[in-house]
Amino acid sequence: MTYIHGATDSVETARLEKQARFLSRWILDGFDVGPGARLLDLACGVGAMARRLRARFPDAHMVGSDLSMAQLRAARSFTSDADGPIPWVNADASRLPFRSAAFDAVHCSWLLEHVPQRAMVPILSEARRVLKPGGVAQFTEVENESLAFWPRLPLVEDLARALWKAQQDGGGDPIVGRKLYGLAMQAGFRDVQVLPHTFHLHAGSPYGYFRGVLEEFAEILESAQDTLKDPLAERIPEAARMLRDLQNVPGSSFTYTFFRARGRN
Numbered sequence: 157m158t159y160i161h162g163a164t165d166s167v168e169t170a171r172l173e174k175q176a177r178f179l180s181r182w183i184l185d186g187f188d189v190g191p192g193a194r195l196l197d198l199a200c201g202v203g204a205m206a207r208r209l210r211a212r213f214p215d216a217h218m219v220g221s222d223l224s225m226a227q228l229r230a231a232r233s234f235t236s237d238a239d240g241p242i243p244w245v246n247a248d249a250s251r252l253p254f255r256s257a258a259f260d261a262v263h264c265s266w267l268l269e270h271v272p273q274r275a276m277v278p279i280l281s282e283a284r285r286v287l288k289p290g291g292v293a294q295f296t297e298v299e300n301e302s303l304a305f306w307p308r309l310p311l312v313e314d315l316a317r318a319l320w321k322a323q324q325d326g327g328g329d330p331i332v333g334r335k336l337y338g339l340a341m342q343a344g345f346r347d348v349q350v351l352p353h354t355f356h357l358h359a360g361s362p363y364g365y366f367r368g369v370l371e372e373f374a375e376i377l378e379s380a381q382d383t384l385k386d387p388l389a390e391r392i393p394e395a396a397r398m399l400r401d402l403q404n405v406p407g408s409s410f411t412y413t414f415f416r417a418r419g420r421n
């Protein structure tokens with residue numbers, strides 16, 4: 157699989173950290189674990205959400221796992237042990253090296269968009285296997301067809317489509333969010349809840365939100381600068397500028413929906 161966001165360098169690490177800081181207010185809304193809970197951040201990447209989880213649940217025992225050694229190395233070097241060490245475990249999400257019922261909760265963000273269709277149910281089933289009976293898993297995923305701007309930005313829209321196509325051609329799924337309910341049911345989760353979150357942000361939104369979401373998407377485009385094999389790729393800086401400038405256009409708006417699915421073992 158080609159990782160559409162490019163190499164695990166300091167720019168990508170900083171992007172994931174900023175993304176987690178901005179989005180965790182929504183991703184973690186209503187996600188709860190009890191004191192002393194064992195919590196797995198599955199496909200933790202550079203540890204951006206694991207750090208947010210530890211800050212939110214300081215008395216939980218966190219473990220992070222990911223397929224990529226490069227991401228785990230970045231996670232290790234960016235995470236202070238002062239608030240409790242996080243073991244970083246190298247593992248494929250469909251074959252976890254943990255015993256059954258090892259965790260009270262599993263958190264996972266932005267993994268399934270990067271894996272082939274055939275791996276999705278095995279990954280969810282493996283997350284369920286490592287959960288205690290009654291334990292909760294939460295998966296957060298993209299729904300990229302939901303992206304819309306006003307006024308329309310044809311260059312940004314064309315680039316976004318090229319990016320989602322590249323992701324699909326590489327075996328990923330840019331609209332996996334809408335499939336989460338079916339996947340979680342197939343994996344045997346109970347009490348499955350799907351929680352869409354729609355941003356509808358505009359110049360009148362509370363301070364920082366509109367700018368924050370435009371910055372987030374501009375950085376997603378920029379992260380594909382070296383991996384996107386499309387003639388439009390050279391216009392990414394121009395498109396990113398247009399996105400950031402949208403906040404200064406009277407009447408402008410940005411809409412996007414991502415999905416979370418929560419299920420119980």
Ligand SMILES: C[S@@+](CC[C@H](N)C(=O)[O-])C[C@H]1O[C@@H](n2cnc3c(N)ncnc32)[C@H](O)[C@@H]1O
Nearest residue numbers: 199200201204205222223224227248249265266
């Ligand atoms: C977009 S990053 C998300 C990282 C993190 N969850 C976050 O929200 O910042 C996707 C991560 O999934 C990992 N990944 C991809 N396929 C995987 C697999 N089969 N098993 C475990 N991790 C995988 C990649 O290495 C990458 O770190």
